[in-house]
Amino acid sequence: METTRRTFLKAGLLSAALLAAGGGWYRHTHPAPPRGFVLDGEARAALDAIVAAVLSGALPDAPADRARAIAATTARVHQTILGLPLTAQQEVQDLFGLLALGPARRLLTGIPDGWAAAKEADVAAFLQDWRVHRLSLLRTAYAALHDLVLGAWYSEPAHWDAIGYPGPLKELA
Amino acid sequence: MSNQAVIPDPIVAGLARGWKVIDGAREDKDRALDADVVIVGSGAGGGVTAEILALSGLSVIVVEEGALKSSRDFKMREADAYPTLYQESAARKTRDKGINILQGRTVGGSTTVNWTSSFRTPSTTLAFWQQHFGLATYGEAELAPWFALMEARLHIADWAGAPNENNDLLRRGAQKLGIPTGLIRRNVNGCWNLGYCGMGCPTNAKQSMLVTTIPSALDHGATLVTRARAERLVLKGDKVESLDCILLDAGGLHATGRRLRLRARHYVLAGGAINTPALLLRSNAPNPGGRLGKRTFLHPTLVSAALFAQRVDGYAGAPQTVYSDHFLHTQAIDGPLGFKLETPPLHPVLLATTMQGFGPEHAEMMRHFPHLQGMLALLRDGFHPESQGGAVGLNGDGSPVLDYPLNDPVWDGARRALLTMAEIQFAAGASGVQVAHERAPRYASWNEAKAGIAALPFERHLTRVVSAHVMGGCAMGGTDGVTAPDGRYRGLANVSVHDGSLFPTSIGANPQLSIYGITARLASDLAQSLTGRPAARPV
Numbered sequence: 001m002e003t004t005r006r007t008f009l010k011a012g013l014l015s016a017a018l019l020a021a022g023g024g025w026y027r028h029t030h031p032a033p034p035r036g037f038v039l040d041g042e043a044r045a046a047l048d049a050i051v052a053a054v055l056s057g058a059l060p061d062a063p064a065d066r067a068r069a070i071a072a073t074t075a076r077v078h079q080t081i082l083g084l085p086l087t088a089q090q091e092v093q094d095l096f097g098l099l100a101l102g103p104a105r106r107l108l109t110g111i112p113d114g115w116a117a118a119k120e121a122d123v124a125a126f127l128q129d130w131r132v133h134r135l136s137l138l139r140t141a142y143a144a145l146h147d148l149v150l151g152a153w154y155s156e157p158a159h160w161d162a163i164g165y166p167g168p169l170k171e172l173a
Numbered sequence: 174m175s176n177q178a179v180i181p182d183p184i185v186a187g188l189a190r191g192w193k194v195i196d197g198a199r200e201d202k203d204r205a206l207d208a209d210v211v212i213v214g215s216g217a218g219g220g221v222t223a224e225i226l227a228l229s230g231l232s233v234i235v236v237e238e239g240a241l242k243s244s245r246d247f248k249m250r251e252a253d254a255y256p257t258l259y260q261e262s263a264a265r266k267t268r269d270k271g272i273n274i275l276q277g278r279t280v281g282g283s284t285t286v287n288w289t290s291s292f293r294t295p296s297t298t299l300a301f302w303q304q305h306f307g308l309a310t311y312g313e314a315e316l317a318p319w320f321a322l323m324e325a326r327l328h329i330a331d332w333a334g335a336p337n338e339n340n341d342l343l344r345r346g347a348q349k350l351g352i353p354t355g356l357i358r359r360n361v362n363g364c365w366n367l368g369y370c371g372m373g374c375p376t377n378a379k380q381s382m383l384v385t386t387i388p389s390a391l392d393h394g395a396t397l398v399t400r401a402r403a404e405r406l407v408l409k410g411d412k413v414e415s416l417d418c419i420l421l422d423a424g425g426l427h428a429t430g431r432r433l434r435l436r437a438r439h440y441v442l443a444g445g446a447i448n449t450p451a452l453l454l455r456s457n458a459p460n461p462g463g464r465l466g467k468r469t470f471l472h473p474t475l476v477s478a479a480l481f482a483q484r485v486d487g488y489a490g491a492p493q494t495v496y497s498d499h500f501l502h503t504q505a506i507d508g509p510l511g512f513k514l515e516t517p518p519l520h521p522v523l524l525a526t527t528m529q530g531f532g533p534e535h536a537e538m539m540r541h542f543p544h545l546q547g548m549l550a551l552l553r554d555g556f557h558p559e560s561q562g563g564a565v566g567l568n569g570d571g572s573p574v575l576d577y578p579l580n581d582p583v584w585d586g587a588r589r590a591l592l593t594m595a596e597i598q599f600a601a602g603a604s605g606v607q608v609a610h611e612r613a614p615r616y617a618s619w620n621e622a623k624a625g626i627a628a629l630p631f632e633r634h635l636t637r638v639v640s641a642h643v644m645g646g647c648a649m650g651g652t653d654g655v656t657a658p659d660g661r662y663r664g665l666a667n668v669s670v671h672d673g674s675l676f677p678t679s680i681g682a683n684p685q686l687s688i689y690g691i692t693a694r695l696a697s698d699l700a701q702s703l704t705g706r707p708a709a710r711p712v
Contacts, residue, residue, distance in 0.1 A: 057536030083256040087568050124532055131611055139634040140270040147526040154521035155252035163542040168249030172375045
């Protein structure tokens with residue numbers, strides 16, 4: 001894993017070029033949907049994998065419950081994105097477009113095979129690298145994923161018990 | 174039992190009385206409307222102006238990009254409140270995404286979602302304006318009656334309740350260190366002390382524009398248009414001939430294709446310090462001195478969270494009741510950036526997204542949620558010679574974007590602010606302190622924090638910076654501001670600016686009362702000049 005991480009960490013300039021080119025390619029082949037962000041195929045698998053890593057420690061342990069919680073959170077993230085301004089939706093679309101491209105995924109995240117097969121530790125490793133990366137584009141991409149996933153999880157009333165939050169006064173809510 | 178059954182909703186009642194409210198999302202054809210004055214924005218400046226002009230007998234149209242929501246809609250849930258009541262789902266950001274900006278987008282603007290903190294413009298700020306920007310008429314004594322007027326109008330008074338533990342920890346920690354604190358005055362009437370001001374007041378106790386000036390203006394014949402985005406001022410010579418608006422669907426993101434054309438003798442811009450300059454830029458308005466949209470200030474805000482053995486329950490109770498201005502006065506006003514200390518309410522999404530990290534470490538922090546205390550340091554920008562703030566520009570689609578470079582004076586202030594907050598939190602008895610910085614671990618002692626924070630790299634995205642106060646961009650100046658001291662736009666004969674854009678620096682305090690008091694004065698002068706009679710006084 002260390003080798004993989006170092007490989008993509010060194011690829012700074014190339015990454016930037018690829019980010020630009022890949023975003024453009026994806027935008028060309030996935031023209032901006034007039035009604036907003038679309039999450040499909042490999043992009044959805046990427047988000048599922050990212051949700052699992054970001055929420056590690058908060059997700060339930062039982063495999064079926066965990067899978068259900070991940071799918072529900074991905075759906076909430078999708079809904080959140082659809083509420084963003086159209087310019088922000090396009091930026092997120094470009095990010096997921098890149099993550100869905102095999103070469104970009106390998107170069108920028110070090111995840112070797114498809115997202116469905118990604119190991120949680122590898123996803124966490126790429127998130128940690130993006131978090132403090134010298135390319136500001138990757139730092140902001142990390143920040144967007146951080147806010148989207150954690151916001152989606154903790155806005156759900158079903159997840160409040162686990163953090164000791166009683167929720168708002170029930171008589172008025 | 175529903176909210177509606179318990180709490181009378183003044184908006185529902187007003188609509189039943191026959192208020193003229195047009196929901197742009199429901200219009201199925203283009204429209205044109207005329208009035209004496211068109212006001213863009215229904216927040217602090219727009220609301221105050223609408224009431225004074227309407228009471229003075231002028232016909233008024235208020236245009237609001239957000240929707241008309243009211244207590245029956247305010248369910249105290251972040252999942253609903255952020256997308257419906259805030260600009261960009263509460264995720265508005267500066268161009269390089271270095272700062273996250275909380276700003277309202279609903280009838281009442283940010284006053285519908287703010288935390289009720291009410292401070293008069295500090296005398297040191299006014300003195301600086303008089304000395305450096307030629308604002309001779311902005312002395313403390315000249316403004317005092319206008320602040321008093323709006324304090325009476327909006328029930329701004331000392332808060333009788335005890336600070337919640339989240340605020341009291343700021344008071345106790347500061348006291349241990351010999352740092353003076355004060356109690357924050359609030360614009361509330363019959364407050365239930367719930368703690369959900371940021372999601373729209375469910376009991377109508379907060380005296381926001383939504384439940385005060387806007388209903389009063391509507392009762393006096395004003396028209397409110399919601400889900401209408403002010404797109405362009407149509408200019409003819411040195412005057413605005415009309416205002417073109419794009420109508421938005423119920424979600425507020427997509428244009429419906431319908432348009433609204435508004436004509437008036439006078440136009441008041443009150444969309445806030447990002448949207449007002451953007452409207453003028455989109456309209457190719459004259460750019461006085463090349464300063465339109467420049468020197469935009471944010472009170473860049475640093476955050477620190479601390480863990481306590483006892484419950485803090487930062488979500489419960491009036492969100493901001495204790496402050497300290499000590500570090501605004503420890504150096505010259507134009508020296509190293511000073512900061513105001515306050516506390517934020519802690520709600521799950523706000524906390525989870527503001528604090529750094531992910532995975533097990535973040536989950537562990539969240540499990541301590543009821544035991545966490547939050548503290549804010551608001552940097553006073555715009556006074557130091559190198560603190561020039563940001564500049565508003567336009568995206569390709571015409572939407573506004575604020576470019577705010579975070580430079581050395583800001584980072585110097587950020588480091589001192591994080592050190593100060595950690596020291597106060599440990600003095601208050603914290604067992605751990607976590608400052609909002611991607612490279613900061615949880616510190617277990619003040620000595621550890623002191624060394625750790627001193628060694629942190631201060632760079633954009635690594636240090637998490639937020640803002641809830643947007644100011645400047647149409648700065649007043651005695652001889653050469655974008656606007657004149659009476660709020661008139663230099664270069665357009667029938668345009669005034671009545672919002673936080675007017676301020677030539679940041680305020681150095683939560684800005685709502687500054688906007689209320691100053692725009693009450695400007696609106697009264699405007700009413701007199703348009704009617705030839707003294708303006709009516711709101712009561």
